Amino acid sequence: GAVVSQHPSWVICKSGTSVKIECRSLDFQATTMFWYRQFPKQSLMLMATSNEGSKATYEQGVEKDKFLINHASLTLSTLTVTSAHPEDSSFYICSARIISSYNEQFFGPGTRLTVL
């Protein structure tokens, strides 16, 4: 099956620093990748849709200057949390949509961000 990786799997940073999370589709090309955020004991909330070679589309309430998304190639999308604060601490999950599928998305293992 299609595999999506995320790096790092866990990161702890100081308040005010920026953190970059990578999402890679390892054995397929993904024109579209999605970034989700999950708080403890809650569901996944879509943050943004990332299309290769174009600007990401952000969901209402998500600050695009805070959460920078780059999708430079068909196998890599990055999410940068800028000037992170403790309230940004969360589990960030990406998914990649395989071309010519029924909207099937393959999910990465997630990145746990803790901001001190």
Place this chain on the structure above:
Amino acid sequence: AQSVTQLGSHVSVSEGALVLLRCNYSSSVPPYLFWYVQYPNQGLQLLLKYTSAATLVKGINGFEAEFKKSETSFHLTKPSAHMSDAAEYFCAVSDSQAGTALIFGKGTTLSVSS
């Protein structure tokens, strides 16, 4: 707009008992429906999906779900629960257009006791 409602945030069953996790959807266009499982500190794994073919869908680990348009439901079942089934389960919907995101339900925690 699409939405998903998962009835029951927590379901507890005994090992060997029937598992029933409920999901109702709302969609103005023919939907695609998915069930995902999430183990602690891990990503999501696809259990099964409905994409307008057979209404009874069989997935991995003995799970299956039936699409009922008249009831706008897509409940997940398993005849006999196993301890390893304890996890968080999410129902999700997307429309039949390419490139649209998944909308997730709030999730149901399944506990299995021996």
